[in-house]
Amino acid sequence: MSQAKRNRTNKSVRPARTVFVLALALALGLLSPMSAQAYVGPGAGFAVLSSFLALFVALVHAVFAFLTWPVRQAFRMVRRRRAYRKARVKRVVILGFDGMDPMLAERYMQQGKLPHFSRLRDTGTFRPLATTIPPISPVAWSSFLTGVNPGKHNIYDFLTPDRERYLPELSSARIRDARKILKIGRYSIPLGRPRIKLLRKAKPFWHFLGDAGVFCSVIRVPITFPPEKFSGVLLSGMCVPDVKGSQGTFSFHTTRHLGAEKPSGRVVIPIEKRGARLCSYIPGPENTLRRDSTRELRVPFTVRPDSARGQVEIEVDRKRFPLRQGEYSDWVELKFKAGLGIRIHGICRFYLKAITPDLELYVTPVNLHPMKPALPISHPFIYSVYLAKLTGLYATLGLAEDTWALNDGFLDDEAFLQQCYLIQEERERMFFDALEKTSRGACICVFDITDRVQHMFWRYLPNGRPFAAENHGDAKPEGVIEELYRRMDHLVGRALKKIDDDTLLLVISDHGFKSFQRGVNLNTWLHRHGYLALKSGASSGEWFENVDWGRSRAYALGLNGIYLNQRNRERLGVVEPGKEAMELKRELREGLESLADPETGRVAVQQVFDSSTTFSGPYTENAPDLIIGYAEGYRASWDSVQGRVTQDIFEVNSKAWSGDHCIHPDLVPGVLFSNWRFTCERPGIIDIAPTVLDLFGIPVPPHQDGKPWEIRPRG
């Protein structure tokens, strides 16, 4: 049982008798007129002021709302009339289960394990949902929310190359310091907020709905950071950074002597013994306020182990809490003090992995504090505050489930699953609150757990391939994905209870899953075939270290992309655009489409897509020149993604990250479930935005590439 649950249990056993006796004592005291007069003291003052202040503020809001109501209502009536006059639906609820696989869903439905999904299939719609090229979450969800192909929304991968430096950048958002900085002595004080630019282009469909007066609640849809203004509420999802500005940097604290095994990064931090205390610190962001230092901000903490009871007591910022082995703490609030009274607020959870022989403590990436976020994570700004106040603190990080900690062995399977389900509970609370608040309009929520758990636990499916002949029984690890699907089915069941016949429910996923058994290092292949050159005598390093760009014609970066080193585009480009580039692309395509794995004899690449003919739109030039559609079982190797040339082109994937979807899109369609029947030949995720607009009677903007589906009468 987690600490959070224990606290809730303890709370419930509070004796009512004590309350009664105290109430009686207080009442007797107050009944004496003289004492009542005297007892308008600070204690009662606190109670009255604290509680009635809330009422008073609410009353002010309400009075203001009441006074302005006629004007707003008249304005909205005009808009709503436009929106709802032709609407064929009262409410649309979209549940996004990132990575839910149609084959697995079909299999479990056949086995009778998913009753609510089966109900949707039998009375409504169940179809595979075509994903995007490439089938990666940021790309697919961007097409979902904009209804356009990547050439118009500008997202092709998690990463995009900086053509000047040949280094990766986050594809969805760019964060820069404040425009003006006041330099006083050793301080560098920003005059304003950091500049955050959303790199995704094209308007999400909820903007069109909002403009027409249709209210929308949008929870954790990927590529919505930074949040854009619109008429509705939104909590940003995938790509929200942690307080360090990274996509998730956990820390691992141990008393073990690190010695030679000390990793290159700053992830592992020693716990030092100071007297009777064990001390360590949680790393935070760099202190940009001080000009004379680049020291990272830290929050120290101490640990007092109690081996006999299998727990420790942790003290952070003068707050103490016990933590048992194998359990996560509640969210712990952290303050990183930068100086001049400026603090960066974050939250993290502790996980006690071991007490003996060495103390091992895992700390999640420090999430932005939802009540005091250093960067905007919701629209309006108070929405994240509201959710935290109502449902408790929650993970704000885009990729909150720490797959890297499991991949690198800092967490075990059980601990990772615990973390995923703690986050899932938070999301469910948010979703059901949003559902309650959206009695009319659109409610959209994306759950990430389906993606993360399948990535990490696909290895437990027979041979890493689903539905192989061997039966591995009901051993727990093999049941993880099945249990995941059951839980999502339960969630759908709860959602179905809260919607009526006038509500359209869509359960969708952005892609499916396949086994990731063999990694392909495209940079090694390019190097072997003379397209990528290293400096003479130098060995390759991370992010194209020692690449001789003057002699390199192509490079691979990210999960599916190959880029030409093109003149006038890359800083040291050598390939002439036009005929030479076309010829090079043809060569690369032919070579890769015949790339055979010597170990298995299979061709590793099913199809190579030329972005100039695959995409259309003003941002096509930002796309990788070629998109690799790997065959089943293959994917870009870990080193290839990071721009490193290795010895072999192929390598066995032995990491926990064993399921993947960054392959040929036809192999990994998503799912489409609905309580209504749809007529559509080959539904795609790109069609959802125009379909929702069409359902609300709003004209589909001509730039959208998706096509609205036809709805058959219900029943």
Add this chain to the structure above:
Amino acid sequence: MTGFLALVNHLFDILVWPFRSLHPFYSLTVFSLLTTVFTLIVFRYASDQPAMRRVKDRLQAHVLEVRLFPDQLPLVLRAYSRLLAGVLIYLRHSLKPLALLILPLLLILVQLEAHFGRIPIRVGDNFLLKARLSEIAALDQVSLRLPQGLRSTAPALHIPDMREIDWRIQAELPGRHRAEIMVGDRAFSKQILVATPLTRPSPQRVRGSLWEQFLHPGEAPLPEDGPLERIEVQYQPRKFHFGSFEIEWLAPFLIMTLIGAFALKGIFRTEI
């Protein structure tokens, strides 16, 4: 009880002593601060702080709800009903610390009233000295002896219906005077302060229950078997001036403790 009250009197006299030459507002500020700290500590340890925080968070969430969804009337009304319910739950969580605080705070407030509630009589001012007897028969046996510095300016006024006798007195010299009221051959004294710096004027010397003594701690109680129930000096209430406003000490005390509590609750990690 008398000993305890004397001890408390002494303690507060010591606390006030450093500020005797300053404006009373300074010492009131210090007492407000000390009271705030004491109250915060009691709240912290006597209340279910996580529960209070949860309730407060929910209250704030419902306020934000009204702000976020103003066009959805059912939601706003629901938010209000939840707000009201939340306020009741919050008050329930406050009961325990409030019950624990009631006696200490009464003690503090009584002492503060004694120090800041009244001002000593100014030289030249007239005031009333009242004595109430337990039996009307003794009314004719009462006489008054005044020390040097106090002068009776009118004959004693007998009010048989109230078993009371009043004297009109003028203060002529500053100091701590003691008037003596004779009933038959028994003498009962009453302290009268004239133009002294910040001290503790005792408006009433009483006989009776512990509660009465608790509320009037300035002087030793009158003997239980004596003929007098109460001796009272009508001191003027002390006023604090804020611009054109004149207010008694309780208002600034309350405001300062509340502001202090909200300012210091972070330091003391107390949820209020």
